[in-house]
Amino acid sequence: MKLCQPGKFMAGRRLSSRMPRRRDPNWAAIDAAVAGYIDSLADRGGDVLAKIEDEGLADNWPIVGAAEGSFLHILAKAVRARRILELGAAIGYSGTWWARALPDDGELITVEADPETAKIADANLTRTGVRGRVTILVGPAQEILGDLEGPFDLIFVDINKEGYPEVLEPCIRKLRVGGLLVTDNVLWHGTVADPKDRSKDTAAIRTYNERLARDPRMLAAILPLRDGVSVALKLRE
Secondary structure, eight states: OEEEOOOOOOOOOOOOOOOOOOOOGGGTTSOHHHHHHHHHTOOOOSHHHHHHHHHHHHTTOOOOHHHHHHHHHHHHHHTTOSEEEEEOOTTSHHHHHHHHHSOTTOEEEEEESOHHHHHHHHHHHHHTTOGGGEEEEESOHHHHGGGOOOOEEEEEEOSOGGGHHHHHHHHHHTEEEEEEEEEEOSSGGGGGGOTTOOOHHHHHHHHHHHHHHHOTTEEEEEEOSTTOEEEEEEOOO
16 A cells, blocks of 8 residues: 655635536436536536546546536535545546545545556646645555544545445444445446346446445435435444
C-alpha cells in the first residue's frame, strides 16, 4: 500500500454555469429522453471540473458524471460529513465532488488500485483545488479497508464489481450510526433485472444489493440515476 500525502488546499469555485449535454453510456439503464433531461439540468461543478468530465468521457474513464456528482455532494452536505471514504478514485472526478462538500478540517480518503490511475487522480484533484483535503491510498480496496480506522460519516463504493460483496461488511462496520453507504452502478445497465444474465459482475452486484437490502443494521434504497445509485443509512451497530 502506498500513501500519497495531501497537498496544499486551494479554494475553488463550487458551482458553474450550465454546460451542454455530454454523451455518457452510463445512462443506459433509464429512458434516453429522461436521461438527457436530467443531464441537461445538472450543474457541471465549474469550468475545470467540466473539462475533466469531458476528458473522462472522451477517454472512457468510469466517472460518475455531473448529475450524480452533484447528488453525491448533496448527500455529503446533508449528513454534515467530516470523514469520507471513497473506494475507487478513478481520475479524481467524484473525489472532487466529495471533497468540496467537506468542512475546512474535513478529510477524504480515496483508494485506487492502479498506481498510474492514482497519479491522474492526484493531478486532477490538484487542478480542482481540493488536493489538500484528500489522502490517496494506492492498492486493492479489499486489503486497504482492513487497515483503516473508522468511523466514517460516508463511504462510497465504486470499485471492480466482482469485489462489491467482499467490501460490504467491512464498510458497514466502519460506518458510523447515522452515516451513509453510497454505491455506484447497482443497476449495471439494467442487467441485474435480467434473469438470463449470469455474468460475474452482474451476479456480484445482485449479491451486494440483496445482502444490503436484508441487513437489519441498514435502510437502503436504489435510485435509477445514471447506472443506479444505492443509498443506505446505518440505523444501528
